[in-house]
Amino acid sequence: MCVSLINYLQHVTPLSEPLRDKLEQIIRTKIFTKKELILKEGEVSNYIYFIESGFARSFYTKDGKDITAWFMAENDVIIFVASFFTRVKSYENIEVLENTTIHYIDHNELEQLYNDFPEFNKTGRLLATHYYVLSEERLYNMRRQTAEERYYFLVNKYPQLILRAQVSHIASYLGLNLETLSRIRSKK
Amino acid sequence: MCVSLINYLQHVTPLSEPLRDKLEQIIRTKIFTKKELILKEGEVSNYIYFIESGFARSFYTKDGKDITAWFMAENDVIIFVASFFTRVKSYENIEVLENTTIHYIDHNELEQLYNDFPEFNKTGRLLATHYYVLSEERLYNMRRQTAEERYYFLVNKYPQLILRAQVSHIASYLGLNLETLSRIRSKK
DNA sequence: TAAATATTTTGACTTAGATCAAAAGTTTGT
């Protein structure tokens, strides 16, 4: 059932057989239907998630407005970064935008795994590095730049995202209001 | 000479004696004077740096303008993230803003270190995670928010930075022009 | 320590994107 996740991890760096067996034991699977929340703000994020299929977004509320922080699709590892790693309450939610199947691992079990299988730290290091690079890239795109530049960066870098997400979510992700994004898109 | 870096790493997670010895062997030290560039855009970042003392900033050029990406001070680990990890040419520079002493490790030697001392992957994982959290935090502050909100977030989170960096650099980091930041600051 | 250079502040005006409002188009459920 969780073959996709183990394959993914195996692809990051090879795993020993006992480690794979242990992973199979601790990975849980859950199916969410459109609009369900995988995680709610105010909770400490206790799981690291992996999307087997589907589409989701993280968002938070600011001055009554719903602001999308990022989108996640097949083969993405997702975490409330700050909350999962530093054990503080999350200010973000994760909402499923299409029916979605996820695999997840409990925070304590993951810690235990790092202890029992020190080799797994390499997987953790490479994954953290990878997501760190992506985060810096999004940060880079966010600074300066006009609304139009930011939008077309996203279009080029994540074309499938543009097709799947709705205008209002893309707009709030880019720090625009939806009318502005609508106008940018209709300019040709 | 590189005691400060080894202490720092030891603080992340304990290191074995042979690992410490190896680290002492491969860590290099260099002193930069104000305005020198530690690294130039167009180069592949070959080193991971650690600031023992001093102050620096990373910046890039966009439409002829110099834009500060971040600041680094004592006990900060610094890398051109994308370039160091993915081995592409960096679009960023690192400039020393005060006389600065740095320790650095060569990319290949670091890879070798991970191979020879697999335990060091734990240090790498924890450091990558830590900097990932900080990156997401900066990203969070960058989105939405008015110029004033962004500035005061920085003031509260990094008060020493505000004292050390010049207005024009802080302004470009916040995505503002310096006149706008000057006006925000003079509002009391 | 005075001149040269760099940085910050202040002022007048412009503009990209926000806001408010309503029409048009799409999706969803029964």
Next chain:
DNA sequence: ACAAACTTTTGATCTAAGTCAAAATATTTA
């Protein structure tokens, strides 16, 4: 297949921040 509920587009203003210009301060350097 129709009504209800969303989502997107279009239009008319408004405003926060940008631009250009010049004066006021601070910092370097000789």
